[in-house]
Amino acid sequence: MQTLLRILFLAGALLWAILSNAQSVEFSKDRFGSDKDGLKEALREIKEGDAWYDSDPPRYEQALPHYLAAQKFNPANARLNLRIGNAYLHSGFKPRALAYLQKAAQLNADVDPNIHYYLGRGLQLNAKWAEAIAEYKAAIPAATGKTAPAQIAAIQRKIAECENGRKLMARPVRAFIDNAGPAINSPYPEYGPVISADESVILFTSRRDNSTGKQRDPETGGFFEDVYQSTRGSDGQWSAARNLGNPVNTDGHDATVGLAPDGQRMLVYSEDNGGDLEEADLRGAAWRKPQKMGGRINTGKGHESSAAYTPDGRSLYFVSDKTGGVGNRDIYKVEIEGRGPAANLGPTINTPYGEEGVFLHPDGKTMYFSSEGHNTMGGYDIFRSVFENGKWSAPENLGWPINTPDDDVFFVISASGRHGYYSSFRDDGLGSKDIYQITFLGAEKQPMLSQEDQLLASRIQPVKETMLAPPVPIATAQVTILKGVVTDEASKQPLEATIDVVDNSRNELIASFRSNAQSGRYLVSLPSGVNYGIVVRQEGYLFHSENFDLPAGAAYSEVVKDIALKKLDVGVKVVLNNIFFDFDKATLRKESTAELERLQKLLVETPALRLEISGHTDNVGNAAYNKDLSLRRAKAVVDYLVAKGTDKARLTFAGYGDTQPVAPNTTKASRQLNRRTEFKVTGK
Structure with a gap:
């Protein structure tokens, strides 16, 4: 046994010596003279990668495939591994940077003065909080010159993010995070999902090869953005997403950023004036051409990037980088048809950093948004705040694994609070960035999330329930x-x-x-x-x-x-569901006013109209008493209308008690239906 342990110890020591003495291998004829063609091709790939990497602005994602091709030929070059790692740090798949950065540092500890900071970023993006903090602390001595205070402040902020991440990861939110599937996602990027309140409709932005203009963006090389739509069938499955086409989508970039709860109005991002918001209406099956939203929302050279309707459709929450804000991007509220200026939500919500992706829950008081501030664990995290007693509550981080060390933006949630949707780069994606559905489970539900892979939760079949989902802690619902x-x-x-x-x-x-x-x-x-x-x-x-x-x-x-x-025909009956009386009395309550005014307006607009107002009860109690009460209640309605100017000759009243039920008197709900006031057209 001791001999075996000695052998294992010596083998480990030998491996450590090899790794410790690893040196960067250059792309030279001295090392690869036996494969001149392979060396020539690798150098060509590096040259093309460098052209993208060193361009202004740098095109990191375009550089990556060239660098990776060269790295296959020679995986032991410190500079190449460093550039691959740094390119991944600026891509959608940032966590992949770590392995290459560690390889670069292993091959040459002095490969770059900022290598400890890069390693900290790579470790943070992989949720290795303690190791990331150690690397960030090691990066502080490299901060020199006039910018040293700003560099140190940025590093300390990263350390604070790691501390936040460590705390949040220790108490994960119980949720399944599942790819929305091939009906919605494609090999191209999908992002910015918006949904109707009942989840029957989803719209999102994608850069697919069937874009309206079929043009590629010269800046990124990808196709221009278009808006797509899918609907959920009775089986709970999404239909194949369709391009909305003209007039919503144009030859340029078109992106959706907000949808009214009923799915009949959509907010669209336009590139005009540096980034403006437009609104489109759905008429029948066709969307109308988006229209500008006006100067109180769009601010000339400002950039308005996301927005959300209030449930009544009268106001808008939106994000802008216009001057005078708390940070570089703030959330504002404005009445759409009003005249007053947009109001900044203030420092409780807005931070000195960026806010983005605002969404208002259909309850009208719960707001979700992304922020680089507050207690983020890195990049943008999604937060929740509730407006109560005239003020917004302190934003609450939605937690791990919904939030990650990378950017988490453009989150929306169903009215039930059961499902959320957002876009993310994940290894189970269908290509690039995909749309994911979050199913909130609630603290009492089982089974527990997998501790082996909390970022990609266990895959389950879609939940099929006919009963209403119960309230869950993540949303007020x-x-x-x-x-x-x-x-x-x-x-x-x-x-x-x-x-x-x-x-x-x-x-x-x-x-x-x-x-x-x-x-x-x-x-x-x-x-x-x-x-x-x-x-x-x-x-x-x-x-x-x-x-x-x-x-x-x-x-x-x-x-x-x-x-x-x-x-409007003789004999037609209409129930007045908003006529209310005091208990066991014929006294009209003030809540009846709106309904009575509607009835009065109908009589004014139709001068020949004649009505019978009738009262009805359930079968509980004495029949004679019920008939008398229903008669007195019908008379109270007539008296109100006459007092408002209606000719008494146009109106009659009757009390039918429990003799004309519209439902069996067997349940509380059905008896409520029978206790009613209605009118019947007796002449027109």
Whole structure:
């Protein structure tokens, strides 16, 4: 046994001696005289690589294939390994730099004065936090001259990032990170995903060979950017992504940066004026030509790179590098149709460094964004902040493995908080940068993430659930998604109708949307904490109303409500879902005002219209009492309309008690449907 240990010790010592004395092998005839053709080809590859590497600006990714070809011929040259490592540090696959940088340092410890800093970067990008910190500390003595203070400050910042990374990696977020698959990703770069609130639509930017102009960017050599779209089927699978074509995509660069929760409005990045934001509307199946968003958002020579709608569609959060900000890129908020200037979100959100990729959750108060500041573990990390009590909370890092030591930008999340989407360079990608889906599991769920490869979590089949996903810690998910199809009741054909969202307690119109002109589909995002009146209207039809009273803190839910609008004909009945009475009384509550005003407006706009207002109850309690209560409630509505100027002769009222149910009185929900106020057209 002792002999075996001695042999192993001597073998290890010999290996260490060989590695310690490793020297850089030059590309010379003295070393490779027996393979002159191979040497000649390797030198040619190095020359071409150097031309890209030393260009102004450097083209590192173009240099890489030439350097790698030469490195295959001679893997033991310190300068070549250093240049490959540095080129990878400036590529999409930065973690690959480490092996080449370590090889360069092994071959020649003095290969570059900044070798310790480069090694620190390579180690940090591979989440080797302690080793990275040691190399960064070793890099400090190399900082000399007038720029030494700035160099030392930059190194100390990198050390702080590693400390952040060590802490965050010690308590990983439980999530699966899965490639979105070949329907969305291709061998070309895909990035900047945006989704509708219910995840039924995804749009993203890609540089594919079927781009509209089929031109290559002279700066990068890649194809120009275009916008692509995919839809999720009933089986949960994404359709093959299609190029949106004209007029959204042009011969130049076209990128999507934001999508309204209902998927009917899109924000597009334009190269004009150094980088501006434009807006396109979906009419039917076709997107209209993007239009400029105006000077309060776009700032001449400024660069506006990303943006997000608020759920009501009235305001915009956007990123700009215009002068006067906290850092070099800040997040602002502005009312789209207002007149006031855009407001900087201030130092709680914005840092002296860069902010990017802003996204507002459909709950209207939770913002996700990327930042080079705060407690990032390197590059841009994704953060979350909540607007409560008039201010933004301290941004919270989403944690490892969602965030990595490299840039993590342009993150979006579904209304449920169940899934997030972003783009990343990963070894399981289909080519270049790909779009990935994050499935948040929650702390109580099993199994645990693999500790062997936390960056690339275990692969699982897509989750197929018919029940609503429960709230998870990573998102507030205090929102209800109301969606469905608007049709003509008689023809069953889809209708393009206006959907008004009203705050009943304040009698205030919050937002207006339109159902799709071709499909009739609509989607409305309703943050918790409001008694909502939903009114669907179209010229030539009677309005349809729904009520959603969502208390503060109500968890995520998704409601599918198809709405068939009725034309104004004698005998047609319409339920007034936003008429409210005090308990067991015929006293109209103030939340009824908006609905009553709509009914009054209908009577004014249709002078010949005659209505019967009727009250209805469930079957709980005494039948005679219920009939009397329903009569008194119907009369209260008539009295209100008459007081507002409607001719009393145009109105009648009736109380039917529990004699005309619209649902079985077997559950709480069905009994609620039977307790209603409605009107019937008796003349027109």
